[in-house]
Amino acid sequence: MFPWVLTLLLYCAAASPVHDQTVLTSGKPLTASESQSPGWYDPRLRGGRMLDYTIEDYGEPLNIIISALSDPYILTDNGFEHYTKSLGYSQECLGLHYGNRHYADLGDGDGQKIELILARQHYFPVWGTCWESLAGGHHFRAWRQNGTEANSGAWFIGASKELDSRNHHTIVPNGYNLGRDWFVDNAIAGTRHKNRWWKAEVEWRTDLLEEGSDGINHGIAQDGRVAVLTVLRL
Numbered sequence: 001m002f003p004w005v006l007t008l009l010l011y012c013a014a015a016s017p018v019h020d021q022t023v024l025t026s027g028k029p030l031t032a033s034e035s036q037s038p039g040w041y042d043p044r045l046r047g048g049r050m051l052d053y054t055i056e057d058y059g060e061p062l063n064i065i066i067s068a069l070s071d072p073y074i075l076t077d078n079g080f081e082h083y084t085k086s087l088g089y090s091q092e093c094l095g096l097h098y099g100n101r102h103y104a105d106l107g108d109g110d111g112q113k114i115e116l117i118l119a120r121q122h123y124f125p126v127w128g129t130c131w132e133s134l135a136g137g138h139h140f141r142a143w144r145q146n147g148t149e150a151n152s153g154a155w156f157i158g159a160s161k162e163l164d165s166r167n168h169h170t171i172v173p174n175g176y177n178l179g180r181d182w183f184v185d186n187a188i189a190g191t192r193h194k195n196r197w198w199k200a201e202v203e204w205r206t207d208l209l210e211e212g213s214d215g216i217n218h219g220i221a222q223d224g225r226v227a228v229l230t231v232l233r234l
């Protein structure tokens with residue numbers, strides 16, 4: 001082979017980014033008409049709701065959606081963990097979590113399913129998340145919309161800000177709005193984990209949740225806004 005051909009080949013190999021082998025485990029690729037869709041399905045269309053389920057019928061708002069039009073890597077379990085780490089959350093020290101598990105019905109045919117992920121803000125390196133568990137702070141729970149009836153692969157997230165664990169992890173006043181905004185502000189500012197960089201675009205929806213405290217866990221009012229994020233890999 002001529003040396004210049006070799007050089008060209010090497011150049012091309014170096015220039016083309018190595019694509020992640022991770023694929024959307026949610027199954028079916030979007031059809032042409034679905035790809036016009038916003039990357040998630042309104043859970044209410046098939047009996048779900050934008051509040052999770054805690055005790056009795058009370059719930060916490062699912063106030064963030066990560067659209068399936070985002071970087072495919074963060075739609076995987078590992079990628080999502082890395083992405084949320086880049087935002088300042090961590091999944092360590094969950095043993096210190098005293099709260100009960102929540103369920104959500106995303107209208108995807110799975111009915112009420114248990115939270116997949118519970119992550120907490122980490123404060124400083126010595127104590128990491130363990131310290132946060134005592135001091136309170138930001139956290140979120142996440143579910144994936146991947147049942148067969150609405151298999152978007154999108155993440156539905158309930159974010160909030162808590163008091164410390166002596167107060168049994170209750171939410172601070174305005175804690176749902178604060179928790180959501182902290183997540184969203186970090187996402188749109190842009191973050192990185194190792195060599196991956198991301199920046200999110202946000203669309204605010206006011207038609208998915210009722211504003212107020214009706215049916216809301218701890219009776220804490222929220223403003224009814226849901227952030228739909230499309231997280232792009234830079």
Ligand SMILES: *[C@@H]1O[C@H](CO)[C@@H](O)[C@H](O)[C@H]1NC(C)=O
Pocket residue numbers: 025026027076077116144146147
């Ligand atoms: C749905 O997503 C979760 C989390 O990624 C995964 O554990 C589960 O196996 C998926 N279910 C299906 C039917 O693909």
